[in-house]
Amino acid sequence: MMKVFASICLLVVLVAVNQAQAESLVSTNHGSVMQELNKQKNEKVQENENLNCNVRTNAIFKAWPDMKTPCVNSMRKQIQKEIHASVQYLAMAAHFSTDTVNRPGFAEHFFKAAKEEREHGSKLVEYLSMRGELTDTVKNLIQVPTVKTANWSGIAALEDAFKLETEVTKSIRDLIKTCEGTGKDDNDYHLVDYLTGVYLEEQLHGQRELAGQITTLEKMMSTHGELGEFLFDKNM
Ligand SMILES: *[C@@H]1O[C@H](CO)[C@@H](O)[C@H](O)[C@H]1NC(C)=O
Ligand SMILES: [Fe+2]
Numbered sequence: 315m316m317k318v319f320a321s322i323c324l325l326v327v328l329v330a331v332n333q334a335q336a337e338s339l340v341s342t343n344h345g346s347v348m349q350e351l352n353k354q355k356n357e358k359v360q361e362n363e364n365l366n367c368n369v370r371t372n373a374i375f376k377a378w379p380d381m382k383t384p385c386v387n388s389m390r391k392q393i394q395k396e397i398h399a400s401v402q403y404l405a406m407a408a409h410f411s412t413d414t415v416n417r418p419g420f421a422e423h424f425f426k427a428a429k430e431e432r433e434h435g436s437k438l439v440e441y442l443s444m445r446g447e448l449t450d451t452v453k454n455l456i457q458v459p460t461v462k463t464a465n466w467s468g469i470a471a472l473e474d475a476f477k478l479e480t481e482v483t484k485s486i487r488d489l490i491k492t493c494e495g496t497g498k499d500d501n502d503y504h505l506v507d508y509l510t511g512v513y514l515e516e517q518l519h520g521q522r523e524l525a526g527q528i529t530t531l532e533k534m535m536s537t538h539g540e541l542g543e544f545l546f547d548k549n550m
Pocket of ligand 1: 465
């Protein structure tokens with residue numbers, strides 16, 4: 315494994331060195347070319363000894379990112395919120411999957427919700443990247459959240475989900491407000507349009523669906539008790 319790693323390092327370094335040589339041949343006289351070659355050779359040997367791939371790349375082009383800092387920071391927080399929702403739904407899915415609870419309809423519903431929330435997070439990461447705002451670090455961007463676990467009934471889980479979605483909706487509205495900015499040139503219409511048209515749209519429909527499910531399940535349980543939940547689960 316180390317050998318393979320070392321070979322890859324060497325290869326990468328050699329390619330970089332060759333390129334640098336080609337460039338310096340064009341622009342320098344013979345004496346300084348030899349000097350340069352020796353210097354690079356030494357660097358190469360040193361890097362190889364340390365098994366440390368550290369090829370210098372060209373300067374990263376940084377002139378174009380134009381998102382405002384408060385907006386970027388709010389986006390990073392929103393990514394964490396989506397991940398939190400995802401892991402929370404995963405915990406609910408696991409609960410309904412246990413063999414003592416055994417509600418496959420609820421389980422599948424929450425596994426799907428967990429996947430969707432993770433995708434919401436990914437899309438926002440991709441958006442930041444597209445705008446050139448994912449530059450040096452992902453520290454604090456992706457953190458594993460702690461989630462609530464409980465002995466959820468069907469109703470309790472749907473109500474918790476509704477609460478969670480309400481919080482997420484509020485957080486997206488705040489994010490939109492932040493990215494609209496306050497100054498003359500602060501507004502980020504492209505992102506605001508995306509968040510409004512895609513994220514809020516899905517939030518509002520999702521909340522309506524959950525509200526409907528809670529109503530139906532409550533009606534079924536008020537007349538049929540546990541059997542109501544059993545039938546509801548079959549129909550999810
Ligand atoms: C979970 O709740 C159900 C229904 O109220 C109950 O029968 C069961 O014992 C509870 N399980 C645990 C581990 O508390
Ligand atoms: Fe979401």
